[in-house]
Amino acid sequence: AQSVAQPEDQVNVAEGNPLTVKCTYSVSGNPYLFWYVQYPNRGLQFLLKYITGDNLVKGSYGFEAEFNKSQTSFHLKKPSALVSDSALYFCAVSTSSGGSYIPTFGRGTSLIVHP
Amino acid sequence: DGGITQSPKYLFRKEGQNVTLSCEQNLNHDAMYWYRQDPGQGLRLIYYSQIVNDFQKGDIAEGYSVSREKKESFPLTVTSAQKNPTAFYLCASSISMGGFYEQYFGPGTRLTVT
Numbered sequence: 001a002q003s004v005a006q007p008e009d010q011v012n013v014a015e016g017n018p019l020t021v022k023c024t025y026s027v028s029g030n031p032y033l034f035w036y037v038q039y040p041n042r043g044l045q046f047l048l049k050y051i052t053g054d055n056l057v058k059g060s061y062g063f064e065a066e067f068n069k070s071q072t073s074f075h076l077k078k079p080s081a082l083v084s085d086s087a088l089y090f091c092a093v094s095t096s097s098g099g100s101y102i103p104t105f106g107r108g109t110s111l112i113v114h115p
Numbered sequence: 116d117g118g119i120t121q122s123p124k125y126l127f128r129k130e131g132q133n134v135t136l137s138c139e140q141n142l143n144h145d146a147m148y149w150y151r152q153d154p155g156q157g158l159r160l161i162y163y164s165q166i167v168n169d170f171q172k173g174d175i176a177e178g179y180s181v182s183r184e185k186k187e188s189f190p191l192t193v194t195s196a197q198k199n200p201t202a203f204y205l206c207a208s209s210i211s212m213g214g215f216y217e218q219y220f221g222p223g224t225r226l227t228v229t
Contacts, residue, residue, distance in 0.1 A: 009155075032215045043119075043205055043220030044158075051215045090157065094214040101214040102148070102173075107157040 002027040004093050006106035013081045014114050021076040021109045023091030033074040034092040034103060035065055044090060050074060061085070081113045118142065119221035121206050126226045128200075136191045136224045138206030144219070146212045147189040151175060152203040152223075161204075164189055165212050193226065200228045 003026045013019045025031055032051055036044040048059025050067040058064045065076045076089060088110050092103035119140045128134045140147065146165050150158040160173030164183040178197025183189050189208075193200045204224045209216040 034217055036218075036220075041203075041223070041225070043121075043222045044207075044218075046217040046219070049215070049217055096214040101212045102160060102163060103218065105158040107155060 002031075002093050002095060002100060002104045004091050004104055004106035006089075006091055006109045008109050009107075010110045010112065012112050012114065015083050016080055019078050019081040019085070019111065019113070021089050021091075021111060023074045023076065023106060024072050025074060025091070025093040026072065027093050027095050029095045029097040031074075032094045032096070032103075033065075033067060034094075035059065035063070035074075035076050036090045036092065038088040038090065038108070040087075047076070047089075081111075083113045083115055086111055086113045119206060119208055119219055121204075121221035121224050123224060124222065126224055128226070128228050130228055131195045132228075133192055133194050134200075134226065134228075136193065136204055136206075136226070138189045138191065138221060139187055140189075140206075140208045140219070140221075141187060142208055142210075142219060143186070144208035144210050145186070146209045146216075147183065148207040148209075148218065149173075149179070149181065149189070149191045150205045150207065152205055158205065161191065163212075193228075200226060202226060 034049045035047040055067040091106045094103040148163045149161040162181040164170040180192045206221040207218040
């Protein structure tokens with residue numbers, strides 16, 4: 001079975017400071033990793049994904065994530081947070097072998113950026 | 116303008132009534148999904164469909180039913196057998212089910228059953 005852990009329910013950061021939202025995963029086979037963002041009462045929006053290749057993945061709105069195979073992590077980062085980044089962030093994992101094609105989502109991390 | 120639409124945005128029903136949530140996509144995607152979102156629980160998969168006229172149960176299918184008669188449409192019926200139907204329901208689609216395709220989500224339907 002595959003699983004995702006987002007160890008922090010909430011992350012608080014001041015505007016202009018770097019932010020990190022953590023994600024660790026467990027999967028048999030090669031992982032496909034995703035980050036999505038959800039604003040209140042809206043659907044999820046895709047931010048970025050890791051499939052293969054370069055461990056540092058760049059995505060929408062200045063976000064990036066680093067795939068670390070040895071630590072089975074895929075943390076989301078941004079060098080300088082904006083108040084408008086405040087939202088709920090979901091990490092997801094899937095695979096093409098030894099697991100499920102369908103992504104398994106974490107419980108989500110609420111990011112709050114303070115002015 | 117391509118995307119996924121869900122209607123209605125808010126839905127109120129009395130206990131014991133069946134209710135159908137609409138999901139339509141014009142992205143030409145083969146795969147479609149229904150998720151339920153409850154506070155602090157993330158997304159839980161209800162049903163998914165890889166192709167027209169085919170669908171599979173997800174992790175929490177009891178009390179729900181779906182159909183996939185057209186590529187564009189994947190309606191979800193919440194039946195009276197669903198014990199706790201009040202939730203936020205999200206429909207999603209992806210190009211296919213290869214595992215590495217990202218999902219596109221609709222805006223969601225918030226169902227309240229009293």
